[in-house]
Amino acid sequence: MTQPIPEAAHALLDDKPTGHLATLRPDGRLSVNPVALLFDGTTVRVSTTKDRKKYRNLCADPRVALSVPHRNNPNLYIEIRGHVEMADDVDRVFIDAIAQHYMGQPTYDLDPPDAERVTLTIVAEQVSMPRIPLSKNPPNAADGA
Amino acid sequence: MTQPIPEAAHALLDDKPTGHLATLRPDGRLSVNPVALLFDGTTVRVSTTKDRKKYRNLCADPRVALSVPHRNNPNLYIEIRGHVEMADDVDRVFIDAIAQHYMGQPTYDLDPPDAERVTLTIVAEQVSMPRIPLSKNPPNAADGA
Numbered sequence: 001m002t003q004p005i006p007e008a009a010h011a012l013l014d015d016k017p018t019g020h021l022a023t024l025r026p027d028g029r030l031s032v033n034p035v036a037l038l039f040d041g042t043t044v045r046v047s048t049t050k051d052r053k054k055y056r057n058l059c060a061d062p063r064v065a066l067s068v069p070h071r072n073n074p075n076l077y078i079e080i081r082g083h084v085e086m087a088d089d090v091d092r093v094f095i096d097a098i099a100q101h102y103m104g105q106p107t108y109d110l111d112p113p114d115a116e117r118v119t120l121t122i123v124a125e126q127v128s129m130p131r132i133p134l135s136k137n138p139p140n141a142a143d144g145a
Numbered sequence: 146m147t148q149p150i151p152e153a154a155h156a157l158l159d160d161k162p163t164g165h166l167a168t169l170r171p172d173g174r175l176s177v178n179p180v181a182l183l184f185d186g187t188t189v190r191v192s193t194t195k196d197r198k199k200y201r202n203l204c205a206d207p208r209v210a211l212s213v214p215h216r217n218n219p220n221l222y223i224e225i226r227g228h229v230e231m232a233d234d235v236d237r238v239f240i241d242a243i244a245q246h247y248m249g250q251p252t253y254d255l256d257p258p259d260a261e262r263v264t265l266t267i268v269a270e271q272v273s274m275p276r277i278p279l280s281k282n283p284p285n286a287a288d289g290a
Binding site: 018020022032064066079082 | 168210212
């Protein structure tokens, strides 16, 4: 059931993008928020904390969708639809890897002392790439209109 | 029931951002895609065409969420949760306004000849701004971790 992430998206996913993660709230509304992410060549993972709405939402309903635009050209993007598997990041290994990748520092030091980190592994059931070619178009959102 | 868009978000919404619009698919999966948008000082609107999955999804379920990051700092964003009201853009007035705003050209000329444009008016039931201050932070996604 898991779909592979196409080669054409690997560079985009490695380039410190900001993804937008959609979840379903217990009140029935949709939610979508910016997230940092790590891609290990196969799987996309995101970090959150147990006090975030995102965590509450995913405990009740693991369905997600993730839109990841190219950092310098939002017309180029990958969409991943599926669900998450959650695991406690007890030693903060994953959030520190995020800090190393995005911030160039060994640890993520912006959490309050009691923050409980959780790693969200995105199980890709469906993957879409944009129909527009992955070329060097100028940054411009209107093709996504 | 409609929530106002806070003043602090107006500049962000006017600055040709790429929003990420979450919808629910008939198969029960979430979807989220980049979109251009226009903000008239009160309401956010998005254009789509009747052959897009987005339109199909919204005909069956009008719920949406929209994440709009600052164009130059993805840590700064507004999230709007609610639903859409749809109207045919028969004279292409709205999609042409998108082209004027984003592309600096009078008409949107990238559609196939038979494209039927629809304008999505986002009815904001809930609005969230990030807890991080709307200051001139350097672009960096890791605060959104």
